Amino acid sequence: MTETILSSSEAFAGFAGMVTVDPGDIARASTDFGHIVSASPLGVLRPRSAWEIAEAARFAGPRGVPVAARGGGYALYGQGQAGGGLVVDMAALDEVWVEEGADGARAVVGAGASWADVVRATLAEGLTPPVLTGHLGASVGGVLSEGGIGGTSHRYGSVADTVLELDVVTGAGEELTCSPDRNRDLFHAVLAGLGRCALIVRATLRLVPAPARVRRYRLYYQDQDRYFADQRRLVLDGRFDQLDGRVRPVVGDGWHRMAEAVVHLSAEEITGNRTPEGRALDERLLGDLGHDRDTQEIEDFTYQEYVHRADREERLLRATGEWRHPHPWLSLLLPEATAPALVDAILTDRAQCGLRTCGVVGIQPLRAASLGLPLLRKPSGELLYLLSLMRTAPDPSVAPAAARQLVAANRAVYERAVALGAVVLPGGALPMSPQDWRAHYGPAWPGIVRAKETHDPHRVLTPGQGL
Ligand SMILES: Cc1cc2nc3c(=O)[nH]c(=O)nc-3n(C[C@H](O)[C@H](O)[C@H](O)COP(=O)(O)OP(=O)(O)OC[C@H]3O[C@@H](n4cnc5c(N)ncnc54)[C@H](O)[C@@H]3O)c2cc1C
Structure with missing residues (x-):
């Protein structure tokens, strides 16, 4: 890999930072996990200090050169790209x-x-x-x-x-x-x-x-009302340390809801789930819930194994090549009041039927009061549901239009959901207009504009967010 002094590149003449213009580095900085949007920067800065980034910002701002940070590169829709500008690789x-x-x-x-x-x-x-x-x-x-x-x-x-x-x-x-x-x-x-x-x-x-171990319960529900009633109970009484879930297609037709509930265990609490103590723990945690008892799954992990639980799937998807397919993902925060109807409407919509075969649908209950940051917008109400549509498009060489069609499907879901009080979680594969952004931030918008004028007066930072 050839590292080039940026001053040798005409575009950045005068800037002394170390930048690579190696075609391989440029290509890498032009893409992301989403594999839908691609914009080539002119150079990639590899800073070793804050000072180098500051120097780059002072160079880029007055010249109108776009600048974006790149971390892991897991953005879904070009959010970390800077076409015609400088990508700051934070590695x-x-x-x-x-x-x-x-x-x-x-x-x-x-x-x-x-x-x-x-x-x-x-x-x-x-x-x-x-x-x-x-x-x-x-x-x-x-x-x-x-x-x-x-x-x-x-x-x-x-x-x-x-x-x-x-x-x-x-x-x-x-x-x-x-x-x-x-x-x-x-x-x-x-x-x-x-x-x-x-x-x-x-x-x-x-x-x-950190807990020493965790016990993970996978609880399946055919009845949507019971599922939502249990999620409310679990969020409010806090008996589990972690809550997540999936909506999974049933062979033939319909969907099952799966709640993943995890309890953290200290070294003293470790007990096999076939021991009387283990069974007593399970009964205490699950006894009053309305899931299907026959299909429940109970498994123990070390905490380290559990936090790395996605690694195995990642290895598998890398091996099959799907890891490099387009990923038109979308996440929405749904208000409790409309969540059951919205989830139902989305999953039974014929335009969204690809979710049955090439997607993972996540659903996770949240307590609104715990999300305290002004810029993480959320719907009104005590409880929320994070609905994640994690779609994988076919290989673009086989189906070149598929990713765009799925982005359009995201847009349709977004419009339907927002009309029912949902709020998008930025970062997905979703084109948004200036009006969408303004509506998204609502009363926070004037503060956002003021902060931008103060801290990024030349408006060069992170153009890929489309804001
Ligand atoms: C397999 C997978 C699983 C995921 N699971 C979850 C999940 O469980 N929960 C969840 O909330 N999200 C999840 N995400 C989304 C993911 O966390 C975000 O997309 C995250 O922003 C990716 O971080 P990155 O370092 O890869 O960022 P990049 O792709 O490098 O950048 C993402 C955005 O952050 C900006 N950025 C990067 N570094 C900096 C910096 N130092 N300063 C300022 N801005 C910066 C970039 O410019 C860009 O706009 C998942 C994504 C994938 C691919």
Whole structure:
């Protein structure tokens, strides 16, 4: 790979940072996990310090050169791309250390570290971030800029809700530290802020003790009313540490709802599920629920195995090649009142029938009060459901139009859902107009415009979010 001094490239004459213009690096920065949108940058910066990013921002801003950070590259619709500009590959900013703070243990992590890096370092100390998303390959900066919902979010909120402090570089090229007590407005403009105002360089994360093991219950429901009644109960009484779920097609016709409920166990609580203590635990947790007893699945894991649960599927999809197919995914937060009807309407819509064969449908209950960030918009009501339509399109060489058709299907779902009070989780494969964004942010919109004018006055940061 040839590293080129940027000043040798005409486009960036005068900027002294180290940038690669190697065609392989440019090609990599022109794509993402979504494999739907592609925009080529002119160069890729590989910073080793915040100062280099600040220098790049100060260079790019006045020249109108778009700049976007790239972490794990798991964006779905070009959100981390910067056509004709500079992609800042955060990979080298991957330090992680654990320290004791005034309010307990915390991790200080470079924005380019993956969540797998973070977990490795914290588990070595018997600690864990309170919330982890289902896939640990994404970077710290990438997840914090979108929010990040995980199995414990009904309790702790989004991943971004667990951040204590951030070091950032703004679009104006300023290096700033922000927290709830220091540059508070910037802190709230950056968390779940879609990279609009600043690039995250380092984050300080709250940590909690890691459980030794977990017990996972998979509970199946044919009856939608019972499913939703149980989810309400489980979110409100908090008997499980993690809640997630899937809606799965039944052979022939119809769908089953599967609730995945996980309880964390300390070393003293470890008990096999065939022992009397294990059975007593199961009875205490499941006794009053309305699922189908005959099909329930109970399995124990170490905590480490559980947080890495997606790795096996990833290896499989990489082996089959599907990992590189287009992924027109969409996530929506549904209000409790309309969630049952909406889920039903989406799953029985003929235009969405591809979800039966080439998609995974996730459904996860959440407590609205735990999601505290101003920029992570949510529907009204006490309870919410995160509905994730994780579609995989066929290989584009076989079906070139398929991904676009599925993006159009996302758009149809979005319009139907928003009309019934749902809120989209940004980051999906969904084209949005300026009016959509304004409606999405509602009363937060004027603050967003002000923060953009202050911190990214040349409007060069993160054009791929389409905002
Ligand atoms: C298999 C899979 C499973 C997933 N599971 C979940 C899940 O359980 N819950 C959930 O909430 N999400 C989930 N996601 C979504 C994923 O967490 C987000 O797309 C996340 O933004 C990806 O992070 P990344 O580092 O790969 O980001 P990239 O693709 O590199 O970037 C994503 C966005 O973040 C911006 N960005 C990256 N780094 C920084 C930075 N340092 N500062 C500012 N902005 C930055 C980019 O410019 C871009 O706009 C999943 C995605 C995949 C592919």
